[in-house]
Amino acid sequence: MGSIERIEAVAEKLIGYRDAGNDLVVVVSAMSGETNRLIELAQQVDPQARGRELDVLLTTGEQVTIALLAMALEKRGYPARSYTGAQVRITTDNAFNKARIKSIEHERITDDLARGRVVIVAGFQGVDEDNNITTLGRGGSDTTGVALAAALKADECQIFTDVDGVYTTDPRVEPQARRLDTITFEEMLEMASLGSKVLQIRAVEFAHKYNVPLRVLSSFEDGDGTLITTEYGTDKTMEQPLISGIAFNRDEAQLTINGVSDTPGVAFQILGPIADANIEVDMILQNVSADGTTDFTFTVHRNDYETAFASLQETAGELKAREVSGNNKIVKLSIVGVGMRSHAGIASRMFEILSNEGINILMISTSEIKISVVVDEKYLELGVRALHEGFDLAGAN
Amino acid sequence: MGSIERIEAVAEKLIGYRDAGNDLVVVVSAMSGETNRLIELAQQVDPQARGRELDVLLTTGEQVTIALLAMALEKRGYPARSYTGAQVRITTDNAFNKARIKSIEHERITDDLARGRVVIVAGFQGVDEDNNITTLGRGGSDTTGVALAAALKADECQIFTDVDGVYTTDPRVEPQARRLDTITFEEMLEMASLGSKVLQIRAVEFAHKYNVPLRVLSSFEDGDGTLITTEYGTDKTMEQPLISGIAFNRDEAQLTINGVSDTPGVAFQILGPIADANIEVDMILQNVSADGTTDFTFTVHRNDYETAFASLQETAGELKAREVSGNNKIVKLSIVGVGMRSHAGIASRMFEILSNEGINILMISTSEIKISVVVDEKYLELGVRALHEGFDLAGAN
Numbered sequence: 001m002g003s004i005e006r007i008e009a010v011a012e013k014l015i016g017y018r019d020a021g022n023d024l025v026v027v028v029s030a031m032s033g034e035t036n037r038l039i040e041l042a043q044q045v046d047p048q049a050r051g052r053e054l055d056v057l058l059t060t061g062e063q064v065t066i067a068l069l070a071m072a073l074e075k076r077g078y079p080a081r082s083y084t085g086a087q088v089r090i091t092t093d094n095a096f097n098k099a100r101i102k103s104i105e106h107e108r109i110t111d112d113l114a115r116g117r118v119v120i121v122a123g124f125q126g127v128d129e130d131n132n133i134t135t136l137g138r139g140g141s142d143t144t145g146v147a148l149a150a151a152l153k154a155d156e157c158q159i160f161t162d163v164d165g166v167y168t169t170d171p172r173v174e175p176q177a178r179r180l181d182t183i184t185f186e187e188m189l190e191m192a193s194l195g196s197k198v199l200q201i202r203a204v205e206f207a208h209k210y211n212v213p214l215r216v217l218s219s220f221e222d223g224d225g226t227l228i229t230t231e232y233g234t235d236k237t238m239e240q241p242l243i244s245g246i247a248f249n250r251d252e253a254q255l256t257i258n259g260v261s262d263t264p265g266v267a268f269q270i271l272g273p274i275a276d277a278n279i280e281v282d283m284i285l286q287n288v289s290a291d292g293t294t295d296f297t298f299t300v301h302r303n304d305y306e307t308a309f310a311s312l313q314e315t316a317g318e319l320k321a322r323e324v325s326g327n328n329k330i331v332k333l334s335i336v337g338v339g340m341r342s343h344a345g346i347a348s349r350m351f352e353i354l355s356n357e358g359i360n361i362l363m364i365s366t367s368e369i370k371i372s373v374v375v376d377e378k379y380l381e382l383g384v385r386a387l388h389e390g391f392d393l394a395g396a397n
Numbered sequence: 398m399g400s401i402e403r404i405e406a407v408a409e410k411l412i413g414y415r416d417a418g419n420d421l422v423v424v425v426s427a428m429s430g431e432t433n434r435l436i437e438l439a440q441q442v443d444p445q446a447r448g449r450e451l452d453v454l455l456t457t458g459e460q461v462t463i464a465l466l467a468m469a470l471e472k473r474g475y476p477a478r479s480y481t482g483a484q485v486r487i488t489t490d491n492a493f494n495k496a497r498i499k500s501i502e503h504e505r506i507t508d509d510l511a512r513g514r515v516v517i518v519a520g521f522q523g524v525d526e527d528n529n530i531t532t533l534g535r536g537g538s539d540t541t542g543v544a545l546a547a548a549l550k551a552d553e554c555q556i557f558t559d560v561d562g563v564y565t566t567d568p569r570v571e572p573q574a575r576r577l578d579t580i581t582f583e584e585m586l587e588m589a590s591l592g593s594k595v596l597q598i599r600a601v602e603f604a605h606k607y608n609v610p611l612r613v614l615s616s617f618e619d620g621d622g623t624l625i626t627t628e629y630g631t632d633k634t635m636e637q638p639l640i641s642g643i644a645f646n647r648d649e650a651q652l653t654i655n656g657v658s659d660t661p662g663v664a665f666q667i668l669g670p671i672a673d674a675n676i677e678v679d680m681i682l683q684n685v686s687a688d689g690t691t692d693f694t695f696t697v698h699r700n701d702y703e704t705a706f707a708s709l710q711e712t713a714g715e716l717k718a719r720e721v722s723g724n725n726k727i728v729k730l731s732i733v734g735v736g737m738r739s740h741a742g743i744a745s746r747m748f749e750i751l752s753n754e755g756i757n758i759l760m761i762s763t764s765e766i767k768i769s770v771v772v773d774e775k776y777l778e779l780g781v782r783a784l785h786e787g788f789d790l791a792g793a794n
Contacts, residue, residue: 004441038461044401045465046472053471056479057464060457064435067454068442074450075443082453086483087528131484 011072027123027145030061062122080118085125092126098137104151142203150210164218165226168393169246176394243337253305259322262294279304334372353390408469424542427458459519477515482522489523495534501548539600547607561615562623565790566643573791640734640788650702656719659691676701731769750787
């Protein structure tokens, strides 16, 4: 939600849906800049602000928006009712600042819908069992939307974002990128975890778990967006596409410890201190050398590179390792598609495409529906475009 | 509540009270300017904004303050808990924007106090029986404070304002004005209704009804303020003072209809249309003339003068009255004191003092503990000072 103009625009959009005969439950976030304003207020009082009182503070942001949006609808003659998370009521656990939804009472919403009212719910918030105000943490408004859609058994949960759908890859890197009509939850989860910023992973997981069809739409433009669902839509071709999209992540860094004695527990000895430093490890590779030692490589977020490197050097001393090396100028390229499950040879095709462009692969990691490679960061654009063309993603669905 | 600096200052003040061994329940209002900011947002969406959604919006103002104040206390090592009206819970009727408190659950607050926590409650708000958010309207935070003090059987309800107590009269008009150590509820109610802006009438009424001792203090300076209670304090003299204070009201206007036939129901015929126009009438005077007609005079708020005059002219036509006249350059001066009950001659002393200064009295109205006169507005300062001196209010208590 942006300014008042944005609220007015959303009201107009909702009226269009309402006039088309839909019952509407709308989940909104805070107005643009409002959450940051509140966080700054909190930090003026306590730079370490967190816990119960921070949630009391932050939830006011969405509460302002629900009231204004309800007013905007009522002014236009459309009955509307706003609800805070506490009012709905959305019950969460008591993990302040990052609570998880436990249950949703929806009798009141159902009743309002039956009376022809548009229901507007504050995203991102709930109350624990003792009625303390909680927030759901990052991406919380999307999660609220999905949870409500599940509770109400809605036909569809539409998420309005600043993009008009999910693309085969980032159009800023590959102008030929094409908007997907549909994508599966599993593919979307891989895309999201690989760096696509369209939706928060948590909301997609939630939708997947409760099988709520999710549609990503633009807040600003008309269009059908992308439907995220368990199956391909009615416009599916006989065969699912091999590859749905290409994801990439620039924020990668790689660390290697060479010549570690290959004994049980060595992986834990290396990664334990990294985890203790609260650093998330992504890809992990272990090769056995002929001399009974092993080389151990893993990737972390680029921001954690220095800390991880220092930690690894300490570990290397303890383990009498030969050497520690690293590279924070790398990126990860991934191809994602449920079609991989039933088609062999996709990995080798991927490696061939990259090889044809002279791109050296530093690491490889695979899952059932994705293959990721780490390459030098200078190859990012070239690699994405080559894969996009090589797998014919610009063609029709 | 002003800025963050103000919140920090309040936290420090509370810590002083806490260290002195007091259990504290603190009711706070929105930060300075915040309520106006929210009202402006609402008016951008709907210039006529009111009703349910306006309350959802406005209550965020206090919610921000309770969170920040609780953070400020916790940061200083003092356990604190914030509560919205809904959380307390403060149940009101469902008159949005001007709800009245029906009941307060205080188990949770009592429990927090027992655990040594400072409890911080958002003023001005509650929920109706259907859990809709309501606001108490103007002066609502004071009312919340008094209601909580009554529910918790608190020793005292302290109201921090921008003045350091209740004065014998407005010190801006009479520099000799003296802060009162104590004043009775009845006197305070008369003072408030006569224009003294120290406290909202509603909070005083509420405190009186539930017999909650109320202390008006400065937010900025130290001092004992003024205790408002049913009896004079322990430092009372043998005799209560005759007069506690002099109130005045600049916003008065007077209307007169002359030569109305003196028949039953004529008062209603004159004042009915005024009430229908939602204009509040203050003083009312009716004199019988020798010729069987009557002159009827009343006062209204100066803002309502034009409307009331037009209405009265219409009525005059219907009643075949002789004449309609008015004056919107008048003020009301009042002396207030429970001592009047047991002392005769106070009215005549008042009239004598004014007469000595050449001040002509236009209307007189009396109640058990106050005497009000209407005079030309040019006499306001002179009248106040003369009465203050004449009743020896600058002397010691």
